[in-house]
Structures are given as C-alpha cells and as structure tokens.
Amino acid sequence: MSTDGSFEQLTLRLAEITDLQKTGALLFWDQRTKMPPAGAEARAEQLATIGRLAHQKFIDPEVGRLLDELSSYGDGLDPESFEASLIRVARHDYEKATRVPPELTGEIRRAGALGLRAWHKARTEKDFSRLRPALERNLELKHRYVECFERGAETYDTLLDDYEEGMTTAEVRAVFDELKRELLPLVQAAEPVEDSLLRLELPREGQERFARVVLERLGFDAESWRLDETAHPFMSTAGYADIRLTTRWEPGLNWLFGVIHEFGHGVYERDVDPSLARSPLGTGVSLGLHESQSRTWENLVGRSRPFWRYFYPKLQEAFPGEFGSIDEETFWRSINRVEPSLIRVDADEVSYNFHIILRFELEQELIDNRLAVADMPEFFNAKMEEYLGLTPPDHALGVMQDMHWAGGSLGYFPTYSLGNVMSVQLFERARADLPDLEEQIERGDFAELRAWYRERLYRHGRKFTPKETLERAAGSPLDAGPYVRYLKSKYAGQ
Ligand code: ZN
Numbered sequence: 112m113s114t115d116g117s118f119e120q121l122t123l124r125l126a127e128i129t130d131l132q133k134t135g136a137l138l139f140w141d142q143r144t145k146m147p148p149a150g151a152e153a154r155a156e157q158l159a160t161i162g163r164l165a166h167q168k169f170i171d172p173e174v175g176r177l178l179d180e181l182s183s184y185g186d187g188l189d190p191e192s193f194e195a196s197l198i199r200v201a202r203h204d205y206e207k208a209t210r211v212p213p214e215l216t217g218e219i220r221r222a223g224a225l226g227l228r229a230w231h232k233a234r235t236e237k238d239f240s241r242l243r244p245a246l247e248r249n250l251e252l253k254h255r256y257v258e259c260f261e262r263g264a265e266t267y268d269t270l271l272d273d274y275e276e277g278m279t280t281a282e283v284r285a286v287f288d289e290l291k292r293e294l295l296p297l298v299q300a301a302e303p304v305e306d307s308l309l310r311l312e313l314p315r316e317g318q319e320r321f322a323r324v325v326l327e328r329l330g331f332d333a334e335s336w337r338l339d340e341t342a343h344p345f346m347s348t349a350g351y352a353d354i355r356l357t358t359r360w361e362p363g364l365n366w367l368f369g370v371i372h373e374f375g376h377g378v379y380e381r382d383v384d385p386s387l388a389r390s391p392l393g394t395g396v397s398l399g400l401h402e403s404q405s406r407t408w409e410n411l412v413g414r415s416r417p418f419w420r421y422f423y424p425k426l427q428e429a430f431p432g433e434f435g436s437i438d439e440e441t442f443w444r445s446i447n448r449v450e451p452s453l454i455r456v457d458a459d460e461v462s463y464n465f466h467i468i469l470r471f472e473l474e475q476e477l478i479d480n481r482l483a484v485a486d487m488p489e490f491f492n493a494k495m496e497e498y499l500g501l502t503p504p505d506h507a508l509g510v511m512q513d514m515h516w517a518g519g520s521l522g523y524f525p526t527y528s529l530g531n532v533m534s535v536q537l538f539e540r541a542r543a544d545l546p547d548l549e550e551q552i553e554r555g556d557f558a559e560l561r562a563w564y565r566e567r568l569y570r571h572g573r574k575f576t577p578k579e580t581l582e583r584a585a586g587s588p589l590d591a592g593p594y595v596r597y598l599k600s601k602y603a604g605q
Contacts, residue, residue, distance in 0.1 A: 223519035230517035270522030304448035351388035375408035382569035402530025
C-alpha cells in the first residue's frame with residue numbers, strides 16, 4: 112500500500128479512537144452533572160466498555176504495522192507538519208500503551224473505580240482503614256505498571272511521564288527545592304487577614320448570574336460552552352468546540368475563582384487549531400501546561416488589581432448588601448491573603464505549593480517502598496505540621512481529602528505546581544508583547560490576551576512535545592525564578 116494510503120488509514124483509526132474517548136468524556140460529564148444516582152452502576156459499565164474499546168482499537172497490531180510503514184515517510188517530512196507530529200505522537204502513545212499487558216490495564220481501571228467508591232465511604236466515615244486496602248491494591252498495581260517500562264534514573268520518573276511527558280523527578284525536585292527555599296518564609300511570615308468576606312452566604316441565583324457575567328467577558332459564548340453544577344468541579348470537552356465547565360455553588364467566592372480556573376482549561380481546548388480536531392493532537396499538550404492556563408486566568412488575571420477595577424463595581428451591584436460598603440482595596444486584600452489552611456483546593460496562591468510538595472514527597476516514599484500505605488496518615492500529618500504548621504483534626508481533612516490516590520493516580524500532583532511555575536513564565540512574555548495589557552484588563556477587554564495565548568500556545572495542541580511547547584511559547588525552559596519573583600513582589604511585606 113502507498114504511504115499516503117497508510118497515513119490516511121492511521122488518521123481514520125485515530126479519529127475513531129478520539130470519537131470513542133470523547134463519547135466517554137460526555138458520559139463522564141453526564142455522570143457528574145445530570146445523572147440520577149441510581150444510574151451509577153450502569154454508567155460505570157458503559158464507561159468501562161467505551162474505555163476498553165478505545166484502548167483495544169489503539170493497541171491493535173494493525174496500528175503498529177501502519178506506524179512501521181510510516182516510519183521512513185515520517186523522517187522525510189517537515190518536522191513541524193501535521194503529518195510528522197501525528198506520526199510521532201501516535202508512535203509515542205502506541206509504544207507506551209502496548210508495553211502494558213491488557214489484563215493489567217483492565218485491572219488498574221477496575222481498581223481505580225473501586226478505590227473511588229471506597230474513598231467516598233471512608234471520607235464520610237473519616238476512617239482511613241476503610242480506604243487502606245484500595246490504596247494498597249492501587250500501589251501494588253502501580254509497581255507492576257512501572258515494571259513494564261525501562262527504568263529511568265528513578266522509579267517515579269515512569270509515573271510522572273504519564274502526566275508530564277519528558278519531565279524527570281530530578282527536574283521537579285530542583286524546582287520544588289527552590290520553591291521551598293524561597294516561599295516557605297513567606298508562608299511562615301503570613302499575618303492573618305480579615306477574611307469574613309470569603310465566607311459570606313451569597314444567594315445561589317446571584318452567584319450563577321455573576322459567574323456568567325465574568326465568563327462572557329472573558330470569552331465564554333453559548334455557541335461552544337456550557338456551565339453546569341457538580342460536586343467536584345472540572346472541565347471537559349465532548350468534542351471539538353464543545354466545552355463543558357462545571358462548578359459548585361457554595362458560600363464564599365470559591366465558586367467564582369473556580370469557574371475562572373475552569374475557563375482557563377476550557378479556553379486552551381477551545382482554541383486548539385481546528386485542523387487538529389479528531390486526532391490525538393487536538394488537545395492540551397500536558398497537565399502542567401494545562402494547569403498553567405487555569406492558573407493564569409484564575410490568579411494572574413482573576414486576582415489582579417486591574418481585573419477587579421473592572422469587575423468590583425459589578426460585584427457590588429450584584430450583591431449590594433454584602434459588598435456595597437466594602438471598598439475595593441479591602442476586597443482585593445482578602446482575596447489575596449496568605450494563610451496556611453488544611454484543604455489543598457481552598458489554599459492561597461503561596462501555601463498551595465506546599466500541599467503539592469508534601470504529596471510529591473509522599474508519593475516517592477510510596478513507590479520506592481520506604482513508606483507503607485498504613486503509615487500514610489502519619490507521614491502526611493507530619494509534613495503538614497512541618498510546612499504549614501497545621502494538624503488535620505481527622506483524616507478526611509488530611510490524607511483522604513483528594514480523590515487522586517484512591518482513583519489510582521500517582522505522579523499527577525506535581526503538575527499543579529509546575530503549572531503555577533509555567534504560568535508566570537508565559538504571562539511575563541505576554542506582558543512584554545502587550546505593553547498596555549493592564550489597561551486592557553481594566554477595561555474588561557481580554558481579547559488580545561486570549562489571542563496571544565492562542566497564537567503562542569493553544570493552537571498547537573500536542574503538535575510539539577511539552578518541553579518544546581513551553582520553550583517556544585515562553586522563550587525559556589522550565590524556570591521557577593519568574594514565579595518566585597512574582598509571589599515575592601506580591602506578598603512580601605503585605
Ligand atoms: Zn485545574
């Protein structure tokens with residue numbers, strides 16, 4: 112067969128696999144937003160079936176054959192072309208997927224689903240011993256999983272690569288060591304700020320109305336986007352130009368920063384070049400870079416002074432009883448306080464990183480067999496005390512607060528702080544290119560900023576590796592320096 116024919120066949124197969132994955136994403140979105148509880152059992156089966164079909168279709172030897180046929184064809188192509196990128200990414204994903212026996216992949220999925228079920232129960236009952244067997248099972252499967260790959264310098268490298276391709280544990284450790292050295296003094300010096308504003312009970316309808324005002328200004332439109340309610344907020348895409356944001360309406364303002372965060376994930380997916388749709392290239396390139404965008408819109412834009420110069424009068428108008436008599440400066444300070452707290456997802460910009468660093472350290476202890484699952488709570492609490500000076504009153508507010516480990520994700524957490532670090536590298540570049548960016552934001556005009564990110568980052572999807580993508584967009588490799596300087600200038604002496 113001609114190479115053109117093989118390429119066409121490969122593209123078609125990958126498109127069908129993408130369709131199956133997106134169908135799974137739609138079922139998942141529905142499960143978390145619309146499905147009545149009694150649908151849970153059937154939905155779990157449907158999700159497992161779709162996932163299995165997509166996986167089988169991908170690890171089929173026919174894909175390997177097509178990739179082999181195309182290997183010399185790929186070498187002759189412009190490395191920046193769609194064809195060359197598609198072949199490179201498909202080969203990379205295929206090699207990873209076929210190293211793991213299908214039975215093990217199935218076991219990992221099943222154990223993750225059971226783990227999440229156990230997590231819900233254990234958390235409600237604040238009883239770690241109910242979660243322990245599921246975590247032990249997940250860890251045992253992770254050990255079998257890493258055995259399938261050539262060992263890197265550290266076992267954890269294999270886990271990390273699933274979420275941040277090409278990044279090593281040593282690179283992350285170097286960045287995190289710098290964050291510890293530079294930021295821990297900021298956390299420890301934090302003075303309590305009056306923050307009763309952040310616990311106000313705002314009417315639910317008002318929350319939703321105001322969230323939509325902000326989102327529409329940022330670039331959410333009814334043609335391509337939805338916003339729905341859920342228990343654990345996320346962003347998902349059910350296909351090209353079909354962006355689903357979710358949030359939880361709750362006291363305080365987390366719902367607002369939550370929707371802006373998810374908007375950042377959404378806009379990345381929305382602005383991938385349409386020519387990459389229905390292919391493995393048509394999505395954000397890594398979790399770290401994805402998180403860099405949610406953090407950009409949530410923190411660098413959404414907690415900035417110019418942003419609130421525009422939106423604060425509108426917030427006051429929406430909730431006159433609550434904010435009418437509070438001035439903008441007081442408001443800005445309370446949404447930008449540094450105050451160590453127990454829950455990762457509620458943490459401020461600075462102390463957030465210590466929630467991540469402690470999880471990164473715990474995960475390495477686990478995978479290197481230096482820590483038993485039974486001793487996780489003790490390790491977790493000791494690190495909370497060391498970094499944040501806090502002791503969780505129970506394990507639901509401590510080691511069991513996140514669903515990641517129960518669901519079988521190990522190696523995921525570092526990408527949150529990597530995202531923080533990358534976000535400032537990119538934003539500084541955007542600021543240099545858009546000298547009147549502050550004035551634009553102050554006018555509620557985000558179009559040029561979005562266009563900058565579209566041009567530099569979003570449109571490329573997975574066309575380049577994560578490292579190449581960052582270097583091309585930010586002009587430099589991963590570097591904690593800009594992030595540390597940003598936090599110090601914002602928070603030192605506050
Ligand atoms: Zn996120």
